Amino acid sequence: MKDFILPDIGEGIVECELLAWLVSEGDIIVEDQPVAEVMTDKATVQIPAMYSGKVQKLYYQTGEIAQVHKPLFAMDIDTKGDDIRAADTLELGSNEVLAAQTDSAKKNSPVLSEHPNKTHVHSRHIETFILPDIGEGIVECELVKWLVSEGDEIVEDQPVVEVMTDKALVEIPAKYSGTVVSLCYQQGEIAKVHSALFTMQVTEDIRENGVIKSNVSSPISPANKEQKGQTDNQDTRAVTHSGLNSNHKVLASPAVRRVAREQNIELSQVHGSGEKGRILKCDLVQKPVDDAKACTTSEVTSRTNPGQTRVERISGIKAAMAKQMVNSVSTIPHFTVSEEIQMDALMALRAQLKDDFTAQGVKLSFMPFFIKAMSMALKAFPVINSQVNKDCTELTYFHDHNIGMAVDGKFGLLVPNIKGVQDMSLLEIAIRASELIEQARQGRLKTSDLTGGTISISNIGVLGGTVATPVINHPEAAIVALGKIQRLxxxxxxDQVRPVNIMHVSWSGDHRIIDGATMVRFNNLWKSYIEQPMTMLSTMR
Known part of the structure; x- marks a missing residue:
């Protein structure tokens, strides 16, 4: 008899309420069959069996609180034959066929004979990949792109899917090597953390000292391949011809069961296309049988009816930006200061340095000059590089000048920041700025690049904008919008009229801690460094 230990259900969860037992003492259960339904402070979760066997004892009653890492129930594990799938074949009435094939496979298997201390767990099994915690506070993400397809062979740590949170684009790698069986979400759908993301057929595993290791390097002889193919075909035929068994427990993930409840679908009447008849999300969608890619294809219908509307979910980075802007304008009293800056001297200096930077593989723009000049001005006006607390009772001054740049990225507006500008040269700033801009446009910024900023720059001029009233990037205290350069x-x-290259700038400040006079003085110093860049270079450290 073996105790089943209640596993970790989610980060920080140490106990849960047992809502219902889905089995009784004495029941025969199979691997992956849901055994109990528990409720945490975040969601309702079904606990599946890890092995096939017989339930001997249930340690909790309905309504009681179960502790994580404590025994949930006890069972006798079915250990007949080295291949646990034999238990499934007994239910299908083909034990004799599989037993003969298993005996034959044992004779041809060099792996089992060479490792007497290892217990063979299963030559192949289905593993459900659960979407892990991606970051603090993130409970869902948008599935941007599948990097694999059903039937693809993948290896451990290979990127499988790109998902977008409200902070960045993240690649999810495979935990094991094997074959992709099914994709549980379509591109564009919202995936919940701790829900099933995809299922895969894991390559042969060996249990050694209680640890499962993937045996991906063991060669398989042609005879073994042929034998394995016959076994797989026999299993497939047995499951296919078995049809729907009303006495068999339904195999489905919590996410699938939730969808079924929402759509009033009786799972016992649904034929599962997953391993051992597991019901997948695509099985709940009523589509023609010949739609072989029901789980992975997304069909967009275009209509031209007058008055037609289209509803689109605001999610990911767009949703984060919306919340950030609402939070900023509702909590920070904004005020704006505008000014014109003559760019002729800086344009001449950039032209002189451009070739030197190009020789070092860096394209020199005006942005590194703006950023470095801002950092030098912040040393004289540290209040611009500070942040006030929520109750407006404390002011925090930052030593580091972490200057952000608003970038029109692949999935929306992003504001990555360059850390520690006060200690960087123009060349270092130019290199880092180019890296962040490229990563933002590809949607591959790290969370650390988007957090910790102390002041921001929005360059609307690159898109042709002249004047703007920027919204402060909460919880920062100031932001500047740069307009396009115009020859005016x-x-x-x-008193002679002459043509001058003019850039219009607009500052927005937090009026709780910055007054108009301070902002104007700060802007005048920053402006002087830009209009007389040689002065900036002479005092630069």
Missing amino acids: PRFDEN
């Missing part, structure tokens, strides 16, 4: 007529000191 201006009077010189002799």
Whole structure:
């Protein structure tokens, strides 16, 4: 008799309420069959059996609190034959066929004879990949792109799917090597953390000292391949011809059961296309039988009816931006200061340095100059590089100048920041800025690149904008919007009209801690460094 230990259900969860037992003492159960339904403080979860066998004792009653890492129930594991699938074949009435094939496979298997201390668990089994915690506070993400298809062979740590959270684009790698069986979400759908993401057929495993290791390097002889193919075909035929068994427990993940409840679908009447008849999400969608890619294809219907509307979910980075902007304008009293900056001297200096930077593989833009000038001005006005707490009772001054740049990225507006600008040279800033901009446009920024900023720059000029009233990137205290450079007529000191390259800038500040006079003085210093860049270079550290 073996105790089943209640596993980790989610980060930080140490106990759960037992809602219902799905089996009784004395029942015969199979691997992956749901045994109990428990409720945490976040969701209702079904606990599947890890092995096939007979339930001997249930340690909790319905309504009691079960502890994580404590025994949930006890069972006698079915150990007949080295291949646990023999238990499934007994139910299908083909024990004699599989036993003969298993005996034959044993004779041809060098792996079992060479490892007397190892217990063979199963030559192949279905593993459900659960979407893990991606980051603090993230409970769902949008599935952007599948990097594999059903039937593909994958290896451990190979990227399988790209998902987008409200912070960044993340690649999810495979935990094991094997074959992809089914994809549980379509591109564009919202995947919940701790729900089934995909299922895969894991390659041969060996249990050694209680640890499962993937035996991907063991060669398989042609005879073994042929024998394995016959066994697989026999299993497939047995499951296919078995049809729906009303006495058999339904195999389905919690996410599938939730969808079934929402759509009023009786799972016992659904034929599962997964291993051992497991019901997948695609099995709940009523589509023609010849739609072989029901789980992975997304069909978009285009109509031209007058008055037609289209509803699109706001999710991922767009949703994060919406919340951030609402939080900023509702909690920070904004005020704006505008000014014109003459760019002629800086344009001349950039032209002189451009070839030197190009020789080092860096494209020099105006942005590194703006960023470095801002950092030098912040040393004289540290309040601009501070943040106030929620109750407006404390002010935190930051030593590091972590200057952000608003980038029109692949999935929306992102504001990555360059850390520690005060200690960087123009070349280092240019290199880092290029890296962040490229990563933002590809949607591959790290969470650390998007957090920890102390002040931001929004360059609307690259898109042709002239004037803007920027919204502060909460919880920062200030942001500046840069307009496009225009060649405009201006009077010189002799009252003569001459053409000048002008850039319009607009500052927004947190009026709780920054007054208008301080903002103007700060802007004047920053402006002087840009209009007289040689002064900036002479005092740069």
